Amino acid sequence: MRTWAKRVALALGLVAVMAGCGGPHAVVLNPAGPVGRIELNLMDVAAVAMAAVILFVLVLATLAVVRFRDRKGNKAPYTPNVEGHKVLEVLWFIIPALILTIIGIPTVQDTYALAKVPAKHPLVIDVTSLDWKWLFEYPGQKVATVNQLVMPAGQPVLFKITSDAPMNTFWIPQLGGMEYAMPGRVLPLWLESYKPGAYWGHSGQFSGREFEKMFFSVKAVTPTAFSAWAANLRKTAPAMTVADYHRLLQFTTVGHLSYSSYPAFTFPSVTHGFTLKGGMYLLMHNNPVHD
Amino acid sequence: MPALPSFVPYLIHTLFPPWVRRPTEIGAEVMMVAGGAFIVYWLLKYKKLQWLWNEWLTTVDHKKIGIMYLVAAIIMLARGGLDALMLRTNLALPTAHFIGASEYNEVFTTHGTIMVFFMGMPLIFALFNVVVPLQIGSRDVAFPRLNAISFWLFAFAAALFNLSFVVGGSPNAGWTAYPPLTELAFNHTVGENYYFISLLMTGIGTTITGINFLVTILRMRAPGMTLMKMPLFTWATLNTSALILFAFPPFTIALLESLLDRLAATSFFTLSHGGMPMMYVNLFWLFGHPEVYILVLPAFGVFSEVVATFSRKKLFGYPSMVLSMTAIMVLAYGTWVHHFFTMGAGPAVNVFFGLSTMLIAIPTGVKVFNWILTMWGGRVQFTTPMLYFLAMIPTFVIGGATGVMLGAVPADYQFHNSYFVIAHFHEVLIGGTVFGLLAGVYYWWPKMFGYKLNDRQGKWAFWLFAGGFWPTFIPQYWLGLEGMTRRMYTYPLGMGWHTLNVISTIGGFIMGAGFLVLAANVLYSRRHQEKDLTGDAWDGRTLEWSIPSPAPEYNFAVIPTVDERDWWWQEKERRRQGEKPVVVKPEEIRPIAIPKNTPVPILLGAAFFMGAFGLVFSWWDIALAGLVAVFSILIYSWFQYDHYRILSAGEVRESEELLGRLGA
Numbered sequence: 005m006r007t008w009a010k011r012v013a014l015a016l017g018l019v020a021v022m023a024g025c026g027g028p029h030a031v032v033l034n035p036a037g038p039v040g041r042i043e044l045n046l047m048d049v050a051a052v053a054m055a056a057v058i059l060f061v062l063v064l065a066t067l068a069v070v071r072f073r074d075r076k077g078n079k080a081p082y083t084p085n086v087e088g089h090k091v092l093e094v095l096w097f098i099i100p101a102l103i104l105t106i107i108g109i110p111t112v113q114d115t116y117a118l119a120k121v122p123a124k125h126p127l128v129i130d131v132t133s134l135d136w137k138w139l140f141e142y143p144g145q146k147v148a149t150v151n152q153l154v155m156p157a158g159q160p161v162l163f164k165i166t167s168d169a170p171m172n173t174f175w176i177p178q179l180g181g182m183e184y185a186m187p188g189r190v191l192p193l194w195l196e197s198y199k200p201g202a203y204w205g206h207s208g209q210f211s212g213r214e215f216e217k218m219f220f221s222v223k224a225v226t227p228t229a230f231s232a233w234a235a236n237l238r239k240t241a242p243a244m245t246v247a248d249y250h251r252l253l254q255f256t257t258v259g260h261l262s263y264s265s266y267p268a269f270t271f272p273s274v275t276h277g278f279t280l281k282g283g284m285y286l287l288m289h290n291n292p293v294h295d
Numbered sequence: 296m297p298a299l300p301s302f303v304p305y306l307i308h309t310l311f312p313p314w315v316r317r318p319t320e321i322g323a324e325v326m327m328v329a330g331g332a333f334i335v336y337w338l339l340k341y342k343k344l345q346w347l348w349n350e351w352l353t354t355v356d357h358k359k360i361g362i363m364y365l366v367a368a369i370i371m372l373a374r375g376g377l378d379a380l381m382l383r384t385n386l387a388l389p390t391a392h393f394i395g396a397s398e399y400n401e402v403f404t405t406h407g408t409i410m411v412f413f414m415g416m417p418l419i420f421a422l423f424n425v426v427v428p429l430q431i432g433s434r435d436v437a438f439p440r441l442n443a444i445s446f447w448l449f450a451f452a453a454a455l456f457n458l459s460f461v462v463g464g465s466p467n468a469g470w471t472a473y474p475p476l477t478e479l480a481f482n483h484t485v486g487e488n489y490y491f492i493s494l495l496m497t498g499i500g501t502t503i504t505g506i507n508f509l510v511t512i513l514r515m516r517a518p519g520m521t522l523m524k525m526p527l528f529t530w531a532t533l534n535t536s537a538l539i540l541f542a543f544p545p546f547t548i549a550l551l552e553s554l555l556d557r558l559a560a561t562s563f564f565t566l567s568h569g570g571m572p573m574m575y576v577n578l579f580w581l582f583g584h585p586e587v588y589i590l591v592l593p594a595f596g597v598f599s600e601v602v603a604t605f606s607r608k609k610l611f612g613y614p615s616m617v618l619s620m621t622a623i624m625v626l627a628y629g630t631w632v633h634h635f636f637t638m639g640a641g642p643a644v645n646v647f648f649g650l651s652t653m654l655i656a657i658p659t660g661v662k663v664f665n666w667i668l669t670m671w672g673g674r675v676q677f678t679t680p681m682l683y684f685l686a687m688i689p690t691f692v693i694g695g696a697t698g699v700m701l702g703a704v705p706a707d708y709q710f711h712n713s714y715f716v717i718a719h720f721h722e723v724l725i726g727g728t729v730f731g732l733l734a735g736v737y738y739w740w741p742k743m744f745g746y747k748l749n750d751r752q753g754k755w756a757f758w759l760f761a762g763g764f765w766p767t768f769i770p771q772y773w774l775g776l777e778g779m780t781r782r783m784y785t786y787p788l789g790m791g792w793h794t795l796n797v798i799s800t801i802g803g804f805i806m807g808a809g810f811l812v813l814a815a816n817v818l819y820s821r822r823h824q825e826k827d828l829t830g831d832a833w834d835g836r837t838l839e840w841s842i843p844s845p846a847p848e849y850n851f852a853v854i855p856t857v858d859e860r861d862w863w864w865q866e867k868e869r870r871r872q873g874e875k876p877v878v879v880k881p882e883e884i885r886p887i888a889i890p891k892n893t894p895v896p897i898l899l900g901a902a903f904f905m906g907a908f909g910l911v912f913s914w915w916d917i918a919l920a921g922l923v924a925v926f927s928i929l930i931y932s933w934f935q936y937d938h939y940r941i942l943s944a945g946e947v948r949e950s951e952e953l954l955g956r957l958g959a
Contacts, residue, residue, distance in 0.1 A: 181708020
């Protein structure tokens with residue numbers, strides 16, 4: 005029994021170590037913000053509970069196979085007519101249920117926790133996925149960028165996500181999980197970067213020929229640097245015209261672009277979709293580009 | 296020189312656009328033409344055309360239909376596997392361009408679609424057809440002709456889907472085919488038409504099969520075999536059929552509406568005019584989640600038979616096995632939203648489906664524990680089917696455990712559509728379904744063909760296939776945690792993804808080698824394996840092992856009364872204790888009605904194929920001709936009253952005597 009216990013402890017420790025730091029490239033395991041941190045903690049709970057189950061099953065199966073293999077002179081008891089064992093069979097139902105409760109409770113708590121932005125008036129960034137590029141519009145700052153996201157660090161940022169093309173998902177793995185960009189809907193997602201830093205984002209939903217190019221760069225800067233960046237953009241960058249937006253709608257890939265302003269219709273004002281509080285807008289906004 | 300008629304350039308342009316004139320496509324074309332020519336030559340040289348038509352193409356015998364499903368499934372496994380190796384080759388190194396983006400997108404779409412619908416489904420139907428009627432003591436399925444129609448709809452749909460590779464262009468929006476990527480504005484080739492139409496066609500066949508086996512199992516069991524005395528594989532078939540019956544209708548709707556969006560300018564799921572793409576996603580997974588249980592429950596059934604036979608012991612906890620399987624069947628309908636937690640359904644909905652997903656792990660765990668306890672106190676024999684069972688335990692348990700992790704909603708926000716998910720579902724679908732079905736194929740092969748597959752070669756194939764599996768898929772979990780998302784045809788340098796991708800690709804090729812050994816095993820065994828004259832190659836437990844291998848066309852000369860589980864095992868036990876064996880008594884043999892061969896199913900399949908081909912290219916006259924052909928054949932078949940031929944008692948007696956089965 006003692007070697008068993010040691011093995012279990014060792015394996016659990018291994019899992020914990022793997023889940024705790026990971027390699028330099030394991031972005032999901034190195035969260036740089038509270039959302040990714042909460043999600044990683046839940047993964048750890050689930051991974052440890054599941055590792056215990058896996059280990060138990062594998063040890064039991066190995067014991068059964070080794071002990072009861074069909075060899076001459078195997079002295080293990082042979083009981084071909086045993087049909088079952090009431091207590092054990094009931095236990096099979098109860099033990100997994102208990103283990104799943106361990107995972108289920110934090111799952112419920114975290115799901116509800118992440119459904120609320122922890123700020124009254126968070127900074128809003130409107131995200132639109134296009135073929136094959138990302139358009140970021142900053143309604144508070146009135147500026148827009150393509151394929152490069154700049155956000156203030158140290159405070160929650162609310163992303164409102166939609167698509168004017170096939171579906172994509174908006175994902176910055178180091179900050180937290182993804183959310184779909186879907187036409188006709190605006191879905192909310194909040195993320196926060198603890199400190200200023202540079203990250204990358206990508207789409208998780210296949211959207212056609214140049215899907216692989218749906219990478220975007222993410223820069224988290226101090227709030228003052230953020231305001232300065234936006235002010236500078238308003239002065240130096242060109243304004244986005246309707247024609248510019250139509251060009252973005254074409255099936256192309258582009259590098260990084262910046263605009264000092266953008267036409268209002270490019271992001272739906274009201275549409276289908278759930279808000280972060282779980283309520284639902286009912287009205288449907290018609291995008292003039294498509295009708 | 297007279298000018299070519301104007302439709303010729305049009306035809307060439309439509310049927311062979313530039314994107315089917317790449318080297319791989321032309322290579323495939325040459326292989327298809329050469330292979331077809333060889334088959335025709337072989338048939339003509341050995342005068343086998345008549346034999347092929349009478350014995351196979353027009354048959355309604357469930358055993359032969361099962362074998363045809365098996366052959367088709369193995370061919371499709373080769374195609375889907377080749378697709379997988381092309382994908383893996385492209386991903387081995389960053390910025391590699393073995394195949395370009397467009398072709399990669401087509402190949403991952405056909406890989407997924409073929410593996411689920413044209414490899415997995417026919418393989419489970421192969422086992423249903425071969426095993427279930429024999430296991431419940433029946434002479435055929437409830438509707439033999441419909442059974443053949445199911446097969447031919449599947450076969451022609453598979454042919455149509457594969458044709459897309461060389462004629463017109465393959466679908467390229469993933470096996471899930473989410474709109475609006477599939478709508479004309481974003482996808483102007485005929486590829487997606489092929490996808491929707493061939494799946495609609497095979498879906499009709501699948502639904503009919505579901506109904507057929509529901510009725511067969513509920514109505515045609517041997518006397519004495521109550522539901523709780525049925526073998527577990529029959530239980531699996533019953534539950535799978537129930538899943539098919541209710542899962543395919545939403546899928547049919549999703550496919551049909553998507554097709555209408557493309558062909559008839561409707562706006563069910565389009566980007567413009569208020570279409571709702573998310574509704575497709577709901578409908579798709581309302582089918583898609585039960586579908587994964589459709590694929591895995593039969594494997595559970597196989598494992599239950601295999602583990603009891605090769606542990607030489609009764610199955611542990613039969614009632615809890617039945618209960619858990621039925622629970623999975625019911626719960627399977629209540630988890631579909633976990634495929635899109637990240638589509639903003641709100642915390643209440645997500646929590647509900649997260650917990651229901653975890654709930655389904657409980658009955659699955661019960662099954663694993665019961666299988667292990669079946670070995671406990673038995674005598675475990677390491678035959679090839681048993682090796683597949685033993686390999687399933689770690690893969691399926693780890694795959695299931697990561698499935699639970701995916702059910703933890705906030706964690707899933709990070710896992711969704713990453714390689715973590717790819718690793719998870721390949722682990723349960725290969726480690727569960729494919730291992731299970733291969734175990735079933737090895738296990739019931741002697742029942743189908745009268746000889747075992749060579750065990751030594753079978754083990755070689757097993758070690759390569761199961762050994763290659765681990766390096767292929769375990770690194771993909773880690774790739775997911777490194778942020779690699781699915782369906783990227785290549786990836787930039789500097790992401791740190793290449794080492795694991797190289798390992799994964801090497802593993803994939805080892806699995807490919809395993810498949811080649813398996814194919815060699817089949818070809819070798821056909822010539823060199825000893826005939827099994829007992830009909831009971833593995834010292835089996837259930838009814839199918841009580842009759843000769845392969846079974847005579849009427850299966851049972853006299854249908855036995857089966858009043859206990861593992862009837863054949865108990866019967867052999869009684870014989871060992873000196874009780875008189877139950878043998879066929881000549882005077883009990885009565886004339887047997889055998890369903891007659893009919894060309895209706897294959898013609899119906901061909902007519903559907905013609906109509907479908909017309910629809911793919913929006914050639915309405917051909918589509919209409921196909922529709923007319925379908926109805927003509929149906930009307931013709933209404934006036935066919937003479938469906939059976941009678942095997943006289945004398946003929947049956949003679950046949951049984953030749954098989955050496957007549958008692959005094």
